Amino acid sequence: MNNRTDSLSTMEKVRKGIAKRxxxxxxxxxxxxxGIVLGLVFVLILFISIIGKGYGAFQQTQIxxxxxxxxxxxxxxxxxxxxxxxxxxxxxxxxxxxxxxxPEVKGRRQIxxxxxxxxxxxxxxxxDRVLEDPSVIGRSERVWLLASDDYDxxxxxxxxRSVPESxxxxxxxxxxxxxxxxxxxxxxxxxxTFFFTAGDSRAPEMAGIRGxxxxxxxTLFVTLVLSFPIGAATAVYLEEFAPTNKWTDLIxxxxxxxxxxxxIVFGLLGLAMFINFFGLPRSAPLVGGLVLTLMTLPTIIIAxxxxxxxxxxxxxxxALGMGASKLQTVFHHVLPLALPGMxxxxxxxxxxxxGETAPLLMIGMVAFIVDIPKGIFDSATVLPVQIYLxxxxxxxxxxxxxxxxxxxxxxxxxxxxxxxxxxxxxxxxRW
Amino acid sequence: MQTPYLLFTLLILxxxxxxxxxxxxxxxxxGALRELHSLPAYYGYYTALWGLIPALFLMLVWLSFEPxxxxxxxxxxxxxxxxxxxxxxxxxxxxxxxxxxxxxxxxQRVDPLIVEAAEHYNRLRKISNFALTLVVLTCSLTGIxxxxxxxxxxxxxxxxxxxxxxxxxxxxxxxAIFTTVGIVASVVFESLLFFRQxxxxxxxxxxEWSPQTALRAxxxxxxxAFGAVPLFAGTLLISxxxxxxxxxxxxMSAIYLSEFAGSKFxxxxxxxxxxxxxxPTVVYGFFAALTVAPFIRETGELWGWVVSSESALAAxxxxxxxxxxxxxxxxxxxxxxxxQSLRDAAYALGATQAETIKxxxxxxxxxxxxxxxxxxxxxxIGETMIxxxxxxxxxxxTANPLEAVTTVTVQIVTLLVGDQEFDSPKTLSAFALGLMxxxxxxxxxxxxxxxVRKYREQYE
Numbered sequence: 001m002n003n004r005t006d007s008l009s010t011m012e013k014v015r016k017g018i019a020k021r022x023x024x025x026x027x028x029x030x031x032x033x034x035g036i037v038l039g040l041v042f043v044l045i046l047f048i049s050i051i052g053k054g055y056g057a058f059q060q061t062q063i064x065x066x067x068x069x070x071x072x073x074x075x076x077x078x079x080x081x082x083x084x085x086x087x088x089x090x091x092x093x094x095x096x097x098x099x100x101x102x103p104e105v106k107g108r109r110q111i112x113x114x115x116x117x118x119x120x121x122x123x124x125x126x127x128d129r130v131l132e133d134p135s136v137i138g139r140s141e142r143v144w145l146l147a148s149d150d151y152d153x154x155x156x157x158x159x160x161r162s163v164p165e166s167x168x169x170x171x172x173x174x175x176x177x178x179x180x181x182x183x184x185x186x187x188x189x190x191x192x193t194f195f196f197t198a199g200d201s202r203a204p205e206m207a208g209i210r211g212x213x214x215x216x217x218x219t220l221f222v223t224l225v226l227s228f229p230i231g232a233a234t235a236v237y238l239e240e241f242a243p244t245n246k247w248t249d250l251i252x253x254x255x256x257x258x259x260x261x262x263x264i265v266f267g268l269l270g271l272a273m274f275i276n277f278f279g280l281p282r283s284a285p286l287v288g289g290l291v292l293t294l295m296t297l298p299t300i301i302i303a304x305x306x307x308x309x310x311x312x313x314x315x316x317x318x319a320l321g322m323g324a325s326k327l328q329t330v331f332h333h334v335l336p337l338a339l340p341g342m343x344x345x346x347x348x349x350x351x352x353x354x355g356e357t358a359p360l361l362m363i364g365m366v367a368f369i370v371d372i373p374k375g376i377f378d379s380a381t382v383l384p385v386q387i388y389l390x391x392x393x394x395x396x397x398x399x400x401x402x403x404x405x406x407x408x409x410x411x412x413x414x415x416x417x418x419x420x421x422x423x424x425x426x427x428x429x430r431w
Numbered sequence: 432m433q434t435p436y437l438l439f440t441l442l443i444l445x446x447x448x449x450x451x452x453x454x455x456x457x458x459x460x461x462g463a464l465r466e467l468h469s470l471p472a473y474y475g476y477y478t479a480l481w482g483l484i485p486a487l488f489l490m491l492v493w494l495s496f497e498p499x500x501x502x503x504x505x506x507x508x509x510x511x512x513x514x515x516x517x518x519x520x521x522x523x524x525x526x527x528x529x530x531x532x533x534x535x536x537x538x539q540r541v542d543p544l545i546v547e548a549a550e551h552y553n554r555l556r557k558i559s560n561f562a563l564t565l566v567v568l569t570c571s572l573t574g575i576x577x578x579x580x581x582x583x584x585x586x587x588x589x590x591x592x593x594x595x596x597x598x599x600x601x602x603x604x605x606x607a608i609f610t611t612v613g614i615v616a617s618v619v620f621e622s623l624l625f626f627r628q629x630x631x632x633x634x635x636x637x638x639e640w641s642p643q644t645a646l647r648a649x650x651x652x653x654x655x656a657f658g659a660v661p662l663f664a665g666t667l668l669i670s671x672x673x674x675x676x677x678x679x680x681x682x683m684s685a686i687y688l689s690e691f692a693g694s695k696f697x698x699x700x701x702x703x704x705x706x707x708x709x710x711p712t713v714v715y716g717f718f719a720a721l722t723v724a725p726f727i728r729e730t731g732e733l734w735g736w737v738v739s740s741e742s743a744l745a746a747x748x749x750x751x752x753x754x755x756x757x758x759x760x761x762x763x764x765x766x767x768x769x770x771q772s773l774r775d776a777a778y779a780l781g782a783t784q785a786e787t788i789k790x791x792x793x794x795x796x797x798x799x800x801x802x803x804x805x806x807x808x809x810x811x812i813g814e815t816m817i818x819x820x821x822x823x824x825x826x827x828x829t830a831n832p833l834e835a836v837t838t839v840t841v842q843i844v845t846l847l848v849g850d851q852e853f854d855s856p857k858t859l860s861a862f863a864l865g866l867m868x869x870x871x872x873x874x875x876x877x878x879x880x881x882x883v884r885k886y887r888e889q890y891e
Binding site: 014021022024025027028029031032033034035036038039040042043045046049050053229230233234236237238241242250251254255256257258260261262263264265266267268269271272273276277278279294297298301325326327351354355356357358361362366384385387388391392399402403406409410413417 | 495498499589593596597599600601603604605606607608610611613614617618620621679680681682683684686687688690691692700703704706707709710711712713714715716717718720721722752755756759781783784785786788789806809810812813814815816819820840843844847848853861862865868869872873876877880
């Protein structure tokens with residue numbers, strides 16, 4: 001009898017607690033979901049903030065001017081020599097044309113302001129136009145010239161007209177000029193080809209990512225050429241040939257540790273070894289590629305080993321049974337089957353290398369370089385470093401460029417990863 | 432010949448050698464391939480390797496000693512008064528000469544002495560280049576000729592080729608060791624130079640960090656204090672904020688994904704979360720400096736707080752976002768490694784799913800989770816770009832997350848970007864900081880991997 005009441009009370013206790021336990025369950029589940037949602041929201045905020053800041057940079061404000069290509073200014077002696085043509089004073093042509101559009105502007109300061117409306121790079125636009133087709137000399141032609149960055153910001157709404165004049169970078173009379181141009185349809189936002197064809201520049205409207213992109217290409221080329229063969233050879237050796245002994249253990253421990261060494265330490269290695277000790281050129285894609293090779297090797301080796309591991313032993317046994325040597329077995333049968341996995345790992349390693357910044361700062365790839373590099377020994381910078389440099393620049397227009405450069409970088413990374421995923425899906429075999 | 436062309440020529444030569452060797456093996460046995468020890472292709476490989484490897488090796492050695500030799504010879508040709516300059520000034524002159532030689536110096540006023548030296552330098556380089564081309568090509572051709580002579584029907588070409596291939600693979604796999612040795616050597620060597628000037632314990636326990644050393648004795652404000660405690664504290668502060676953000680979010684999402692989520696949700700949420708791991712750190716840095724930091728400052732001002740525009744909070748928060756996927760994917764792995772039998776036993780006793788997770792799975796997976804948190808911590812400590820772009824530059828010993836602090840990695844970057852003098856403690860201190868960073872992250876990783884491995888063995 002006593003027993004029975006006891007068990008009843010236990011059941012009651014359990015029943016009483018159930019509601020509480022269920023709500024605890026629900027709460028816990030909610031926390032879990034919150035964690036994920038927060039993570040996903042962060043991804044979203046990151047992308048929205050960058051795209052929101054950067055999409056504008058794909059357009060650039062340009063101003064149409066009727067330029068008279070006066071022979072007396074460009075080539076007074078009619079030599080048509082390209083040296084003479086490139087040294088001509090194109091700014092005076094622009095100034096002349098501007099005063100024609102704004103005949104009412106008087107006074108030295110006003111005229112100086114007016115001339116600053118056109119980018120300091122516009123003269124190169126004119127020069128290239130003349131070099132490309134010298135017959136334009138002596139004629140008059142309508143040319144779309146780059147506006148300087150403040151006017152670009154005004155057109156894109158980053159300089160607000162409602163702000164009091166004293167706090168605005170562009171004063172009322174300058175805004176009025178823009179309005180006049182707008183009325184005549186002479187100022188317009190057009191697709192920004194400069195961004196993709198120009199090197200770095202101090203003037204935001206002239207700055208492009210071409211130089212950084214080429215630098216990234218050369219650096220990645222060096223990295224790929226070195227890290228894929230070395231990584232693949234290491235993976236094959238460790239997985240297929242290496243005896244289990246202390247030496248092999250040491251190699252494995254080293255690889256695992258290198259995978260976790262902070263990237264900046266690799267930069268220190270590059271600076272002390274490659275530049276100071278071996279005397280390789282600073283800022284060169286060659287050194288950058290070497291440093292990134294050492295960094296990406298662990299990724300490639302680990303992925304390569306996993307790929308080799310997934311090839312079933314029956315393949316090896318069959319080949320060995322047919323009389324193939326150990327090396328023939330690996331190179332003719334195992335490696336081709338493991339190759340897609342290895343390539344996937346390599347692409348992911350390359351994507352990491354493409355986004356890496358810190359070690360490249362150490363080896364001097366932060367220099368301000370206007371020229372587009374032509375080889376692996378030229379001074380160069382890479383896309384992530386370019387982003388870092390622009391992010392440091394005070395001009396408002398650089399914020400937009402930086403975000404746009406980030407978008408280009410992310411586009412590259414996403415497409416590389418997509419290729420890796422595709423390779424894995426297409427060639428992965430389940431044995 | 433320029434190096435790339437020389438390399439290309441070598442490659443072409445070795446391809447030719449392959450066909451020569453292959454042809455030779457066939458003609459040696461007059462087409463009766465059964466008589467040959469190895470397949471004809473192996474004789475081809477054998478010849479090609481002989482044409483390539485010794486020549487490549489020679490080229491590598493030559494090119495690594497060429498700059499030193501050139502510099503030495505150029506200096507030797509200079510007049511006595513320049514030669515006797517101290518080594519730092521001599522290097523400056525040498526750089527000048529190299530710039531002129533490369534045609535970089537555009538300014539008109541160049542010392543005629545330098546121009547002459549530059550011409551001498553160019554002449555030497557031409558000679559060296561010509562000799563290199565000659566030597567390398569001769570070496571390659573001799574190799575091919577020797578290999579060609581050796582081919583006969585009993586020659587075990589396959590065995591030799593396989594031995595060489597294995598040797599090359601072993602060589603490749605030792606690069607990992609060389610890298611570690613290289614890192615340790617370069618960091619330790621410069622650090623030792625640093626500790627000769629600044630005592631080790633002053634560096635480790637000093638409370639003041641201002642690495643600007645005086646150029647002149649009477650200069651103001653360049654005391655050159657190298658106490659690294661403020662940097663360690665700053666690193667710790669930012670990393671702790673990052674972990675406070677990342678551990679709960681990462682852990683809860685790992686639990687939800689592995690225990691509650693359906694396979695469909697899991698297969699979209701997990702890769703999306705892992706996007707965070709693939710975004711370059713410079714992007715996070717930009718995000719922290721231009722979006723998060725102003726946001727925090729404005730929010731703080733609403734409440735009347737003084738928030739620095741380079742607050743530790745902004746950098747830590749963004750770094751936390753960055754390491755969420757590290758925590759979540761590693762924890763996911765360890766939670767999945769807990770045997771199903773433990774879960775089944777708990778359910779059989781009437782536990783709810785949440786109770787099973789809290790009281791059975793998490794305690795069982797705890798060592799693995801601790802390991803993953805340690806790995807994430809080492810990632811946070813070594814992270815550079817976010818703090819370079821969003822944290823402060825001046826050392827500041829504080830625990831207030833709204834103030835600007837600086838970190839070890841920020842200091843390494845600021846000390847080493849730009850011109851360096853490898854005899855001043857200012858530059859060398861960066862290597863001492865690098866040594867600390869390397870030791871700490873290595874220790875964290877070794878401990879973490881050890882814990883994870885031990886834990887895995889428990890359930891296998």
